[in-house]
Amino acid sequence: MHLHELSIQETHELLSSRKISAEELTRAYLERIHRLDPQIRSYVTVADEPALGQARDADQRLKTDEGLTPLTGIPYSAKDSISTRGLNTTCSSKILENYKPFYNATAIRKLNSTNSVLLGKNNMDEFGMGSSTENSGFFTTRNPWNFDHVPGGSSGGSAAAVAAGLAPFALGEDTGGSVRMPASFCGITGLKTTYGRVSRYGLIPLVSSFDTIGPMAHSAYDVSLVLEAIAGHDPKDSTSRLEPVQNYSETLKKTEDLRGLRIGIPKEYFVQGLDAEVDASLRAAIKQIESLGAEVAEVSLPHTQYAIPVYYLILFAEASSNLAKYDGIRFGLSERNAESLMDVYLKTREAGFGAETKRRIMLGTFALSAGYYDAYYLKAQKVRALIRQDFEKAFESCDALITPVSPTTAFRIGEKISNPLDMYLSDVFVVAVNLAGIPALSIPCGIANGLPIGMQIIGPHLSEETLLRIGHMYQSQTNWHMQHPACWND
Amino acid sequence: MSEKQELQIDEKLVKEIASLARLDLTNEETEMFVSQFRDILDYVSILNEVDTENVAPAYLSSANKSVTREDEIEESMPTKEFLANAPQSKDDYVVIPRVHMEQ
Numbered sequence: 001m002h003l004h005e006l007s008i009q010e011t012h013e014l015l016s017s018r019k020i021s022a023e024e025l026t027r028a029y030l031e032r033i034h035r036l037d038p039q040i041r042s043y044v045t046v047a048d049e050p051a052l053g054q055a056r057d058a059d060q061r062l063k064t065d066e067g068l069t070p071l072t073g074i075p076y077s078a079k080d081s082i083s084t085r086g087l088n089t090t091c092s093s094k095i096l097e098n099y100k101p102f103y104n105a106t107a108i109r110k111l112n113s114t115n116s117v118l119l120g121k122n123n124m125d126e127f128g129m130g131s132s133t134e135n136s137g138f139f140t141t142r143n144p145w146n147f148d149h150v151p152g153g154s155s156g157g158s159a160a161a162v163a164a165g166l167a168p169f170a171l172g173e174d175t176g177g178s179v180r181m182p183a184s185f186c187g188i189t190g191l192k193t194t195y196g197r198v199s200r201y202g203l204i205p206l207v208s209s210f211d212t213i214g215p216m217a218h219s220a221y222d223v224s225l226v227l228e229a230i231a232g233h234d235p236k237d238s239t240s241r242l243e244p245v246q247n248y249s250e251t252l253k254k255t256e257d258l259r260g261l262r263i264g265i266p267k268e269y270f271v272q273g274l275d276a277e278v279d280a281s282l283r284a285a286i287k288q289i290e291s292l293g294a295e296v297a298e299v300s301l302p303h304t305q306y307a308i309p310v311y312y313l314i315l316f317a318e319a320s321s322n323l324a325k326y327d328g329i330r331f332g333l334s335e336r337n338a339e340s341l342m343d344v345y346l347k348t349r350e351a352g353f354g355a356e357t358k359r360r361i362m363l364g365t366f367a368l369s370a371g372y373y374d375a376y377y378l379k380a381q382k383v384r385a386l387i388r389q390d391f392e393k394a395f396e397s398c399d400a401l402i403t404p405v406s407p408t409t410a411f412r413i414g415e416k417i418s419n420p421l422d423m424y425l426s427d428v429f430v431v432a433v434n435l436a437g438i439p440a441l442s443i444p445c446g447i448a449n450g451l452p453i454g455m456q457i458i459g460p461h462l463s464e465e466t467l468l469r470i471g472h473m474y475q476s477q478t479n480w481h482m483q484h485p486a487c488w489n490d
Numbered sequence: 491m492s493e494k495q496e497l498q499i500d501e502k503l504v505k506e507i508a509s510l511a512r513l514d515l516t517n518e519e520t521e522m523f524v525s526q527f528r529d530i531l532d533y534v535s536i537l538n539e540v541d542t543e544n545v546a547p548a549y550l551s552s553a554n555k556s557v558t559r560e561d562e563i564e565e566s567m568p569t570k571e572f573l574a575n576a577p578q579s580k581d582d583y584v585v586i587p588r589v590h591m592e593q
Contacts, residue, residue, distance in 0.1 A: 099575055100574070100575065102567070102568060102571035102572060102574070102575075103567075209549070235559065238557040303540070305536070306536065306537060306540060309533060309534035309536060309537050310537065312530075312534065313534055313537075320511065324512075327512070328577060329576075329577070329584060329586055330575070330576055330584055331575035331576060331577075332575070332577075333577075334577030334578070336577065336578070336587070338587060339587075340587060340588070340589075341586060341587050341588070341589050342512075343587075344586070344587055345512045346512055346513070346514035347514060349511075349512055349513050349514070350513055350514040350515070350516075353513070355519070358513055358515070358519065359523065359526065361511050361513065362504070362507050362508065362511055362513065362523060362527075363527065363530065365507050365510050365511040366503075366507045366527075369507070369510065376534070378547055379537050379538075379542065380534075380537065381547030381548050381549055382540075382542035382545040382546070382547050382548070383537055383540050383542060383545075384547070384548040385545050385546060385547060385548040386540065386542070386545060388548060420526055420530070421526075421529050421530055421533055424530075435548075
């Protein structure tokens with residue numbers, strides 16, 4: 001048995017009984033990263049020395065046996081949009097290539113306080129704009145299941161790292177499916193948290209009203225351990241939720257069936273364009289969940305078809321505003337071979353942003369400009385209200401909804417990159433959740449042609465516990481989450 | 491989108507937007523954006539089908555109402571560390587190119 005094959009709980013037991021040290025564990029992961037990641041390319045930065053330092057600190061704490069948590073000494077990686085003090089945080093953009101934050105994101109600070117070990121930072125679509133990591137300003141990450149296919153995006157590096165055994169868990173970030181879609185494409189478990197459940201402090205923003213940090217790991221149980229560690233109110237994020245964090249993992253241990261739960265199947269998500277294999281896997285998974293005692297009924301989310309245009313219009317607008325700060329003055333890339341201040345702005349932004357980022361800044365600037373605001377941005381915000389109402393109505397008669405994560409398995413590298421609209425449409429099942437600010441869990445439920453299929457479990461605000469219970473019970477009866485790509489054994 | 495009939499997506503419009511967005515696009519990029527903008531704006535126009543006459547916009551995702559806090563003095567951000575990321579700095583200041591040109 002190799003260390004990367006263990007669950008977080010199993011690894012914790014080895015650490016706390018001192019059968020292995022956190023330093024040995026960290027060295028084993030770093031060795032795998034240096035051996036396998038040159039092909040997969042899931043990391044932008046590997047933090048060898050800082051990680052070993054953190055591991056030695058964890059070993060000190062493990063010796064004292066005091067204040068240990070299930071994550072003490074456990075290595076992890078983080079999407080490169082999450083600020084890490086003194087360690088490059090690039091959002092996979094050339095404009096932030098050498099940027100070193102002087103503070104930690106709250107989620108990182110919380111993991112530090114329990115002596116988890118940060119292995120490095122994961123590749124992503126630039127600033128989170130994309131569904132494949134092909135829009136990274138540096139390089140494309142490969143799907144560990146098939147190197148010719150994309151890992152999904154935008155947290156594609158984080159998903160690939162976990163799937164290939166290059167980190168036992170990762171912090172991803174979900175603006176419009178960016179945790180769930182890559183989790184599905186790479187065959188791992190990923191949670192899009194309720195908006196505000198995890199502090200956004202130190203998360204470099206893409207769409208401030210959609211962005212959420214969420215755990216990515218091999219099981220709902222491992223995800224629950226990470227969520228407990230990072231969730232909670234933060235005075236530094238006024239949108240973070242005040243409600244106390246539940247003891248998710250304890251609940252999972254006590255769950256024996258799904259009796260009394262009502263599951264809705266939104267008919268608008270099982271339509272033309274859904275791959276036959278995805279459809280069949282989802283239907284089998286729903287049967288399995290029904291056999292655990294849940295009641296299943298069809299529901300309707302009538303405004304589903306408008307989720308993509310609403311999502312993208314709001315994204316264009318908010319992203320173009322959020323990206324205005326990259327101007328070559330205070331941090332990041334700066335083209336100083338310029339005649340005037342304006343020239344610095346123009347040259348820096350032209351050189352620093354990739355094609356998709358420019359496209360979205362342009363579309364957002366247009367949608368917010370005088371004369372077009374009402375027709376695009378305001379209209380989108382109104383339809384967003386209707387999409388939210390669809391969910392509220394559905395949750396009057398059910399506790400959770402089950403849908404596919406993506407209509408297809410991972411597509412080929414290069415297949416959609418030249419057609420942006422086609423790429424946007426691959427997010428069809430994931431973006432509505434962000435419009436409503438509600439949580440959703442992505443878990444593996446099948447394999448077709450050697451590529452994983454994912455199931456999405458959606459719930460009302462702060463229903464993480466319910467979603468994790470459903471995921472955990474499903475995973476206690478099935479072994480899709482225990483299937484691994486060939487490189488897992490390398 | 492009600493302006494759709496009058497909306498001409500051409501190089502002139504794309505260049506105007508680029509100037510507002512502070513992007514110095516190449517001619518190639520400008521040309522590409524003209525055709526992609528047409529496709530994307532045409533696609534989002536399906537929102538016109540939705541009756542939103544009496545719908546209030548959603549805007550916020552947060553459940554928290556207006557959040558205030560005590561105005562307490564805290565340690566400021568460390569100037570030296572902050573400036574370590576600046577492309578150019580002098581003493582405790584960020585250096586930028588001249589804004590006002592001499593006559």
